Amino acid sequence: MKDLIAKVKSNQMIAENTYMITFVLPESAGDIRGGQFVNLSVGDSSHLLRRPLGICIAEGKEISVCYQLKGEGTKKLSKIKTGDSLNVLLPLGNGFDLSGYKNIAVIGGGVGIFPLIAAIRENIKHKNFYSYIGFRSKSALCLINEFDKCKSLTVTTDDGSYGKSGNAVDAFFEDVQNLNLDAIIACGPPSMLKSLKEKLLKNAIDVPCFVSLEERMGCGVGACLVCVCKKNDGNNARVCKDGPVFNINDVVL
Amino acid sequence: MADLKVEICGVKLKNPVIAASGTFGFGREYNEIYDISSLGGISTKGLTLEPRQGNPVPRIAEGRSIILNAVGLQNPGVESFIEKDLGFLKSKGVAVIANVAGRTLEDYGNICARLNGLVDFVELNISCPNVKAGGMAFGIRPESIKEVTLISKRALSLTPLMVKLSPNVESIAANAQAAQNGGADCISLINTLTGMVIDIERRKPLIANNTGGVSGAGIKPIAVRMVYEAAHAVKIPVIGMGGIMTGEDAVEFIMAGASAVQVGTANFANANAMPQIIQGLNAWLDRHNIADVKQITGCVKLN
Ligand SMILES: Cc1cc2nc3c(=O)[nH]c(=O)nc-3n(C[C@H](O)[C@H](O)[C@H](O)COP(=O)(O)OP(=O)(O)OC[C@H]3O[C@@H](n4cnc5c(N)ncnc54)[C@H](O)[C@@H]3O)c2cc1C
Ligand SMILES: Cc1cc2nc3c(=O)[nH]c(=O)nc-3n(C[C@H](O)[C@H](O)[C@H](O)COP(=O)(O)O)c2cc1C
Ligand code: FES
Numbered sequence: 001m002k003d004l005i006a007k008v009k010s011n012q013m014i015a016e017n018t019y020m021i022t023f024v025l026p027e028s029a030g031d032i033r034g035g036q037f038v039n040l041s042v043g044d045s046s047h048l049l050r051r052p053l054g055i056c057i058a059e060g061k062e063i064s065v066c067y068q069l070k071g072e073g074t075k076k077l078s079k080i081k082t083g084d085s086l087n088v089l090l091p092l093g094n095g096f097d098l099s100g101y102k103n104i105a106v107i108g109g110g111v112g113i114f115p116l117i118a119a120i121r122e123n124i125k126h127k128n129f130y131s132y133i134g135f136r137s138k139s140a141l142c143l144i145n146e147f148d149k150c151k152s153l154t155v156t157t158d159d160g161s162y163g164k165s166g167n168a169v170d171a172f173f174e175d176v177q178n179l180n181l182d183a184i185i186a187c188g189p190p191s192m193l194k195s196l197k198e199k200l201l202k203n204a205i206d207v208p209c210f211v212s213l214e215e216r217m218g219c220g221v222g223a224c225l226v227c228v229c230k231k232n233d234g235n236n237a238r239v240c241k242d243g244p245v246f247n248i249n250d251v252v253l
Numbered sequence: 254m255a256d257l258k259v260e261i262c263g264v265k266l267k268n269p270v271i272a273a274s275g276t277f278g279f280g281r282e283y284n285e286i287y288d289i290s291s292l293g294g295i296s297t298k299g300l301t302l303e304p305r306q307g308n309p310v311p312r313i314a315e316g317r318s319i320i321l322n323a324v325g326l327q328n329p330g331v332e333s334f335i336e337k338d339l340g341f342l343k344s345k346g347v348a349v350i351a352n353v354a355g356r357t358l359e360d361y362g363n364i365c366a367r368l369n370g371l372v373d374f375v376e377l378n379i380s381c382p383n384v385k386a387g388g389m390a391f392g393i394r395p396e397s398i399k400e401v402t403l404i405s406k407r408a409l410s411l412t413p414l415m416v417k418l419s420p421n422v423e424s425i426a427a428n429a430q431a432a433q434n435g436g437a438d439c440i441s442l443i444n445t446l447t448g449m450v451i452d453i454e455r456r457k458p459l460i461a462n463n464t465g466g467v468s469g470a471g472i473k474p475i476a477v478r479m480v481y482e483a484a485h486a487v488k489i490p491v492i493g494m495g496g497i498m499t500g501e502d503a504v505e506f507i508m509a510g511a512s513a514v515q516v517g518t519a520n521f522a523n524a525n526a527m528p529q530i531i532q533g534l535n536a537w538l539d540r541h542n543i544a545d546v547k548q549i550t551g552c553v554k555l556n
Contacts, residue, residue, distance in 0.1 A: 001285050003524040041522065045498070046317045048469045048522040073315075089286075089524050216311040218322065218521050221286070223278035225298065225327045226313045236306055236327060241282065 001092060001221065002029045008084045009062065011077075015142035017069045018111070019078050023086050025061040032058040033095030034119025035187075035212050035245045038065060039220035041087035042076040051077065052217050052240070054115030054187070055091065056143075063090070066114045066143070092220055093244045096210055098123050101183035105176075105207075106131040106150070107168050107196060109188025110140070115212055116187055117146045124149050130179055134168030134188070137161045169196050176205060186248075187212040194253045209248040215239040255538035256545040257531070259293070261490050261512055262413035262438040264373045266293040266348050269546060270503065270531050273494050273517030274299055274352035274376065274417075275324065279338035280345065286524050291531065294348030296441075296515060297334065299378050301354055302364050304330035314450040314459040318471035320518055321450050323462035326354055326381070331367050339371060350374040350415065356384045358404050361391075365408035375412055377405055380419040380444045380466075392419035392444075395431035402435025413438035415492065418483065421447050425479045426486035433487045441492035441515060442483055443476045469518035472496045477509050484510025484551055498526065500533015510551040 006023035014020045032055055039050040051073050057064040067074050080086065096119045098104060106129050108116045113133050120129050129150040135141050138161035147153045154171045155163035164171055169192055184207055186196055193211050200209060218226035222241025230252040231237050237246065257268035271294035272280070279297055280289050289295065307327025314321045329337075334351070342349045351372040355361040361377065368375050379392030379401055391401045398416070406414050416432040418425060420443040432440050445466025450459045458464070476495025484491045493511030497503055498519045506514045519526035538546060 003286055045470065045522075047315065048318065048320050048518055049313070049315045050521070087523065216313050218313050218320070219276065219282070219524075220521075221282040221524065223282040224276055224322075224521070225278075225307065225324050226322060228307070228310060228312075228327065 001089065002027070003087070003089045004029065006063070006086045006088050008080055008082055008086055010082055011080050014066065016139040018066060018140065018142055019069070020056070020064055020066045021077065021080065022062060022064040023088065025063065025088070028061055029090050032091045032118070033097075034117070034122050035095035035115045036091040036093050037115070037244065038063065038088050038090040039092055039217070040077075040089070042073045043080060043084070043086065044076060047073050047076065049218070050089065050220060052092070052220060054118070054212070056114040056117050057121065058118060066111070068111050089220060093240060094242070096185050096212075096245050098127065098183065098185070101127065101208070103128045103180055103182045104130070105172060105179060105181050105184045106133075107172050107184065107186040107188070108133040109168055109192040110135060112186070112188030112192070112212070113143065116185060117143060119185060120146065120150065130175070132156070132168040132172040134158070134171070135162070167192065169199060173199055173203065176203065181207045183207060184209040186210070190214075190253065193248070197248050197253050200248065210245050211248050212244045213239050213246060213251065214244070255535050255543060257535060259513055259547060261492070262374070264348055264413065266513060268293040268531050268534070269507070269513035270527055270534070271296055271348070271350065271492065271513055271515045272520070272527060273515035274378065276517040276520050279334070280342055283520070283524065284345070287528055290345040290347060291528055292347050293513060294350055294373070295342060296350040296352045296376055297338070298328050299326050299352045299354045300328050300331045300334050300364065301326060302331055302360055304328065304333065309461040311460050312462070314465070316450055316471070319467050319469040320521070321448050321460060321465040321467050322445070323460050323465035325462065331364055335367070335371060348373040350376050352376045352378055352417070354378040354381045356381065358383070358401060361401050362404045362408050365405045365414075368412065369409050370411035372412060374415045375405070375409055376415040376417050376441060377401065378417050378444065380421070390419060392428070393422055395427050398428050398431040399435040402432050402437050406436035415439045415441050417444055418442040419444045420475060420479055426482045429483035429486045433489050437489060439490040439492060440483060440487065441494065443472070443479050443495045446472055446475065468495070470496045470498050473502060477505055480506055480511050481509040481553070497530065498522065500530050500535070500537050503530055503534045504537050504549065507546065507549055508551070508553040512550055
């Protein structure tokens with residue numbers, strides 16, 4: 001985990017309201033695993049909290065993250081130009097540990113696809129991925145070429161303007177009986193993860209399923225206990241340090 | 254290189270910059286980023302007798318130059334701290350300040366008794382509601398401040414007592430004196446200011462607890478004023494905090510009368526904030542040819 005000043009290489013729109021920012025670190029931040037995230041400063045002193053964003057592409061010292069415009073911070077971020085400096089803290093969190101699994105289903109919704117891309121890139125040489133990714137509509141579609149090397153890819157849109165009409169979870173359950181899965185990884189809005197959990201239970205599918213959670217953060221490193229989620233044993237876990245990736249059966253969604 | 258060493262209630266600190274309670278855990282995480290033995294001290298997450306789960310999420314929101322938090326004192330309990338974390342902090346050679354909270358006067362007495370002789374300071378967080386007095390915080394009225402200080406001091410024969418004042422009060426000077434009269438060895442201030450941030454789309458407060466504690470750069474002028482007033486009302490040392498982001502901010506608190514400072518929210522904005530504040534403080538002193546930080550303590554002259 002390092003706190004570094006990176007140089008921005010590019011910062012461009014990749015879909016409606018969605019940007020990819022690529023920056024170059026002054027030194028290596030060590031091994032980076034899909035599902036880990038960066039906490040980046042939006043570059044002015046009036047925004048004291050950093051923004052957590054899942055690492056999408058990590059190639060040596062060059063890192064790309066993608067973000068959707070939400071509030072003031074991401075708007076500010078979208079104004080950052082090539083050559084500007086960016087204060088980044090990374091890599092944070094645990095990431096997806098896919099060791100021991102061969103056939104893996106990937107379920108992503110909206111901005112949830114970005115950390116999944118990193119997990120696929122890291123493991124594509126040795127593993128088979130079956131991907132189900134959902135977007136609001138065609139205009140939100142991005143980076144689907146990143147899924148090209150998967151054994152299969154199903155794209156859904158809520159409004160049917162591209163691919164299959166509906167959501168990624170439902171599309172996955174249409175296929176699940178035909179897949180010989182060892183694990184499932186998923187990231188997306190809370191409602192999506194909740195429905196995934198319910199349907200896994202209902203369909204009695206007990207393949208290990210790992211989900212990446214989101215929560216508002218203070219420190220991002222595990223010190224302030226701001227970002228907790230509830231575990232099934234009644235205790236709290238820190239999304240930033242104990243997560244953001246959890247076994248779906250261990251957490252209350 | 255100016256002399257940054259300070260001594261507070263007989264405890265020697267290598268510099269006057271201390272991590273503020275609740276923002277730094279027990280130091281382990283930030284120690285992965287830099288060697289925390291460079292710090293003057295560390296105030297722990299608020300400890301209670303029993304472990305606590307804290308408030309529902311979201312626990313944090315942001316405003317311009319401030320943040321709002323309501324963690325609700327989630328902590329592993331004092332026994333777990335003593336068993337698992339105290340040794341690590343001590344091995345780092347920093348002053349260890351155990352920040353403690355209670356629901357009743359007895360809680361404060363008991364937790365102080367447990368920590369007596371084990372840490373460098375006990376810091377009383379008195380911004381918590383007193384369940385036996387209708388939920389009004391211990392730290393609001395001078396009478397209850399004196400009472401909670403007395404009972405804590407009685408349990409601390411070996412360890413200096415630092416009473417942390419709440420800013421949500423009528424008179425900070427009167428409250429500082431109440432702590433002194435109760436036997437506090439030093440005081441620290443300010444804790445967070447109570448605030449609310451509303452999500453106008455949902456027409457609901459942003460954090461689950463509705464209200465929370467405001468901290469960060471935006472509260473600094475309030476904190477500096479209160480540190481000044483407190484320092485001029487008591488003879489015991491004052492530790493100042495509230496919105497310190499840079500070495501110059503630390504200088505300002507020291508000039509207002511603080512013998513040392515604490516840094517909280519700045520750690521979130523910048524993980525290396527504390528080493529940079531120490532460096533900035535030193536650089537400011539060097540630039541002004543001041544050989545020893547203690548020369549500027551309380552030096553501000555009113556117009
Ligand atoms: C581990 C993790 C990975 C993430 N990865 C991505 C990603 O790859 N791409 C992407 O577009 N988004 C991602 N998010 C969500 C992203 O952090 C928020 O959308 C973003 O912080 C919003 O900032 P803002 O300034 O636009 O919004 P504001 O509402 O102005 O932000 C105010 C505060 O709330 C926090 N906040 C607001 N929404 C969220 C949220 N959903 N989760 C956490 N904090 C939030 C902000 O960080 C900031 O501290 C991720 C969140 C987490 C926790
Ligand atoms: C997330 C968070 C948790 C905190 N927890 C505690 C606590 O447990 N006990 C306490 O006395 N103060 C707590 N505080 C208050 C800080 O120690 C400090 O008094 C306050 O934040 C002002 O300083 P700052 O502006 O540098 O953050 C907390 C503050 C924050 C932001
Ligand atoms: S954000 Fe501080 S513990 Fe997770």
